Amino acid sequence: GQQVMQIPQYQHVQEGEDFTTYCNSSTTLSNIQWYKQRPGGHPVFLIQLVKSGEVKKQKRLTFQFGEAKKNSSLHITATQTTDVGTYFCAGRGNTGKLIFGQGTTLQVKP
Amino acid sequence: NAGVTQTPKFRVLKTGQSMTLLCAQDMNHEYMYWYRQDPGMGLRLIHYSVGEGTTAKGEVPDGYNVSRLKKQNFLLGLESAAPSQTSVYFCASRPDNSYQPQHFGDGTRLSIL
Numbered sequence: 001g002q003q004v005m006q007i008p009q010y011q012h013v014q015e016g017e018d019f020t021t022y023c024n025s026s027t028t029l030s031n032i033q034w035y036k037q038r039p040g041g042h043p044v045f046l047i048q049l050v051k052s053g054e055v056k057k058q059k060r061l062t063f064q065f066g067e068a069k070k071n072s073s074l075h076i077t078a079t080q081t082t083d084v085g086t087y088f089c090a091g092r093g094n095t096g097k098l099i100f101g102q103g104t105t106l107q108v109k110p
Numbered sequence: 111n112a113g114v115t116q117t118p119k120f121r122v123l124k125t126g127q128s129m130t131l132l133c134a135q136d137m138n139h140e141y142m143y144w145y146r147q148d149p150g151m152g153l154r155l156i157h158y159s160v161g162e163g164t165t166a167k168g169e170v171p172d173g174y175n176v177s178r179l180k181k182q183n184f185l186l187g188l189e190s191a192a193p194s195q196t197s198v199y200f201c202a203s204r205p206d207n208s209y210q211p212q213h214f215g216d217g218t219r220l221s222i223l
Binding site: 006009030031033035041042043044045048050088092096097098100101102103 | 145150151152153154155168200202208209211212213214215216217
């Protein structure tokens, strides 16, 4: 069945350093969504990518969708302590179901 | 706006006990989901519903039952709780359009002793 793998599982960075999490699917995706979960909170939708090669930016966050629509990445420039949390990708394949990756937990040292 | 409301927020059960988790949404969403979240496992889909009166199995349905008698409510039942069901449970909903995001509740932290 469809699988969505996300790496790394954990990342510790110094405040001001950059951070990237990668998402890979075993099948071609129709769209991919990214969510952020703060410690003790619930996942909150960040953005959706639909087109092959699409790049979207939200302030210091850059989201990319691969040309083959099987992978995606989230890059944060100059991390801040407010970026702490777990970032999930979720891809929708030919089954129509949204499959979540395992998440990447980001810790930022001030 | 309430959005998605889950009750209870916390619960401790003994092995073999039963309980029902309630999810209510006020956004008139067609689709509703129940996930469990365990460390290092991400969000795993237990059951989902594509509309009032319908339910379907997700990735990890064993040991759980669900009902969607009213469009706004999605109930998750544990008939005989087991320690392996200790987890954080999240409910989510979305409109009929698959390109719309899911809206999550605050979660229910369930411990089975």
